[in-house]
Amino acid sequence: MPTVETVLGPVDTADLGPTYMHEHVFVLTPDVQQNFPDEWGDEEERVADAVTKLSALAASGVRTIVDPTVIGLGRYIPRIQRVAEQVLDLNIVVATGCYTYQDVPMFFHYRTPEVRTLLGMEEPEPMVAMFTADITDGIAGTGVRAGMLKCAIDTPGLTPGVERVMRAVAKSHLATGCPITVHTHPGTRQGLDVQRVMAEEGVDPGRVVLGHSGDTTDVDHLSALATAGFWLGMDRFGINVETTFEARADTVVELCAQGFTDRMVLAHDAACYIDWIEPDALAVLPQWNYLHIQAEVLPYLREKGVTEDQITAMLVDNPRRFFDGG
Numbered sequence: 001m002p003t004v005e006t007v008l009g010p011v012d013t014a015d016l017g018p019t020y021m022h023e024h025v026f027v028l029t030p031d032v033q034q035n036f037p038d039e040w041g042d043e044e045e046r047v048a049d050a051v052t053k054l055s056a057l058a059a060s061g062v063r064t065i066v067d068p069t070v071i072g073l074g075r076y077i078p079r080i081q082r083v084a085e086q087v088l089d090l091n092i093v094v095a096t097g098c099y100t101y102q103d104v105p106m107f108f109h110y111r112t113p114e115v116r117t118l119l120g121m122e123e124p125e126p127m128v129a130m131f132t133a134d135i136t137d138g139i140a141g142t143g144v145r146a147g148m149l150k151c152a153i154d155t156p157g158l159t160p161g162v163e164r165v166m167r168a169v170a171k172s173h174l175a176t177g178c179p180i181t182v183h184t185h186p187g188t189r190q191g192l193d194v195q196r197v198m199a200e201e202g203v204d205p206g207r208v209v210l211g212h213s214g215d216t217t218d219v220d221h222l223s224a225l226a227t228a229g230f231w232l233g234m235d236r237f238g239i240n241v242e243t244t245f246e247a248r249a250d251t252v253v254e255l256c257a258q259g260f261t262d263r264m265v266l267a268h269d270a271a272c273y274i275d276w277i278e279p280d281a282l283a284v285l286p287q288w289n290y291l292h293i294q295a296e297v298l299p300y301l302r303e304k305g306v307t308e309d310q311i312t313a314m315l316v317d318n319p320r321r322f323f324d325g326g
């Protein structure tokens with residue numbers, strides 16, 4: 001039986017159930033939070049708030065979320081364990097990797113493969129050693145193993161830092177078999193850069209989700225990547241700033257009509273708490289929450305002719321196939 005690592009241990013892929021492939025629990029800036037803790041407020045209240053929000057998500061029928069919160073996004077697994085232990089009917093898959101649009105974090109800036117090779121170290125790229133250990137040994141002594149690898153590429157494109165992380169993620173995937181999710185900016189067609197780097201590294205596109213694919217309505221671009229074997233993350237429902245609810249949903253409808261139901265996965269990219277945004281500013285995104293897909297997106301898709309089988313494919317079968325190995 002193929003299994004997926006979750007916060008509370010391995011789960012059979014057949015038991016994942018309805019799965020949102022990209023939801024955060026917390027997105028934080030630890031360096032700022034450690035020095036300006038008033039913003040975060042009371043730890044107990046934050047944990048209780050997350051338990052409430054994720055319990056409501058589980059009550060909506062969702063059984064699994066993948067939380068791609070990695071270095072650069074404030075990953076802290078002991079807090080996620082506290083939450084997971086109180087929401088037992090929701091599996092939480094956590095991730096390893098590094099989130100940057102430009103440079104590697106300063107931690108890695110001078111710890112280069114060249115320096116480490118000169119020092120005679122076995123694995124020249126420190127990120128490969130760290131990501132691989134998160135997957136095989138567990139994260140920071142918690143015993144929780146990462147079930148997903150994550151990197152990012154955005155409007156600055158394939159900068160040297162972005163490429164270094166992406167290749168480290170690819171190598172960690174090849175060493176462990178752990179699948180990959182990539183934050184992309186499809187408006188500038190960076191899936192093509194991902195495609196080239198992953199091909200050079202020998203990664204099967206069937207092991208890679210191109211996250212945030214739903215940020216574009218460029219169906220030709222998305223269908224080409226899906227045809228190449230990538231998974232399309234239609235995973236930002238509710239973030240209707242540069243797009244609209246209808247544009248996001250209609251893109252899914254169109255891709256379903258064109259035969260790409262079996263290449264799409266769904267999510268909101270929501271969080272219980274994200275310190276990147278002034279809390280009052282979130283009022284402009286009333287649909288950006290864990291319940292939006294069930295409450296509003298799925299009814300809209302059904303109205304537009306997407307069948308129950310197609311919805312089950314995107315929510316249940318595709319995540320299972322992805323974790324089974326593409």
Ligand SMILES: [Zn+2]
Binds near residue numbers: 022024068269
């Ligand atoms: Zn995200």
